[in-house]
Amino acid sequence: MRAAATTPNPSKSSLRFVALAIAAASLVGVALFQRGPDPAFLPEMAPHPVVMQDGRMLFSQRYEVTVAEWNRCALDGECDLTLRTRPDQDPATTPATGLSYVDVKQYVEWINTKSRHDFRLPTAEEWDAMAAAVLPHAPAPVFSDPALSWASTYLVEGIAPRALKPQGSFSTSPEGIVDLDGSVWEWTMECYDGQSNGTPAESCPAFFVGGEHIAAMSFLIRDPARGGCAVGTPPAHLGMRLVSDKPIG
Structure with a gap:
C-alpha cells in the first residue's frame, strides 16, 4: 500500500522572503512611476520658449498664477496666505495678488515638490526679454528742461490700467505668454539693494518686480500702495509667474 503524497509547507522564512520581495518590487514600481512630473500640479506653459541673447531657452x-492655483498650496498648509475673490471674480481666472516675496517663495517650494519639476522666478533680465514685444516703448518726455524731469515722469507713467482683470485681458507675446503688460507686477528673483556686488537672496531687502516700468519692492510687502516702493512708481498689484530652465515632459 502506497503512502499518501504530502505537500511540503513553506517555512516561515520563505514566506517572509516572498513578502519582502513583493514589497520591494512595489516600491520600485512606485519610484519609477513618480520619476516624471505630476500632471495634476503642472501649470499651463506658453507654447513656445523665450530664446535669450545667450542662446538658452526659457520656458x-x-x-500668472491664479487664486485657485494659489489656494491649493494654502489648503496643503504650505502657503501661509489664503486668497479670496469678490463675488464677480472667478478664482480660476483671477491672478493671485497681494503676494510678498516671502509668500511667493513658499509657493515655488510647494509647486516644485508637488509637480516634481523645477520651477523658479525669472531674473529681471529674463522678465524684460519675455515682455519686450508687448511692453510700450518709453514715451518722449513732456518737458525738455532737466529741472522738470520729475514732472515728465509723473505725466507719462501709468499706461497700464490699475484695476485687476481676469487672465487674457491684455496682450499675448509672440511666444504665447499672456498679460505681461497688465496691471499685475510680477516678482523676479533678482535682488535690489543699491549695490553692485550681488547680495545673496536670503539676505536681500528688496527684489525687482516686472511690469510696465522698473520697480523694486521690499520682500515683505504685499500691498504696494501701503508699503511704498524701493524704486519706481508703486505697482498696482503684486503677483507671480513661474519659469523653468527645461521643458515639461
Missing part, C-alpha cells in the same frame, strides 16, 4: 508659464 514660461502662460498665465
Whole structure:
C-alpha cells in the first residue's frame, strides 16, 4: 500500500522572503512611476520658449498664477496666505495678488515638490526679454528742461490700467505668454539693494518686480500702495509667474 503524497509547507522564512520581495518590487514600481512630473500640479506653459541673447531657452508659464492655483498650496498648509475673490471674480481666472516675496517663495517650494519639476522666478533680465514685444516703448518726455524731469515722469507713467482683470485681458507675446503688460507686477528673483556686488537672496531687502516700468519692492510687502516702493512708481498689484530652465515632459 502506497503512502499518501504530502505537500511540503513553506517555512516561515520563505514566506517572509516572498513578502519582502513583493514589497520591494512595489516600491520600485512606485519610484519609477513618480520619476516624471505630476500632471495634476503642472501649470499651463506658453507654447513656445523665450530664446535669450545667450542662446538658452526659457520656458514660461502662460498665465500668472491664479487664486485657485494659489489656494491649493494654502489648503496643503504650505502657503501661509489664503486668497479670496469678490463675488464677480472667478478664482480660476483671477491672478493671485497681494503676494510678498516671502509668500511667493513658499509657493515655488510647494509647486516644485508637488509637480516634481523645477520651477523658479525669472531674473529681471529674463522678465524684460519675455515682455519686450508687448511692453510700450518709453514715451518722449513732456518737458525738455532737466529741472522738470520729475514732472515728465509723473505725466507719462501709468499706461497700464490699475484695476485687476481676469487672465487674457491684455496682450499675448509672440511666444504665447499672456498679460505681461497688465496691471499685475510680477516678482523676479533678482535682488535690489543699491549695490553692485550681488547680495545673496536670503539676505536681500528688496527684489525687482516686472511690469510696465522698473520697480523694486521690499520682500515683505504685499500691498504696494501701503508699503511704498524701493524704486519706481508703486505697482498696482503684486503677483507671480513661474519659469523653468527645461521643458515639461
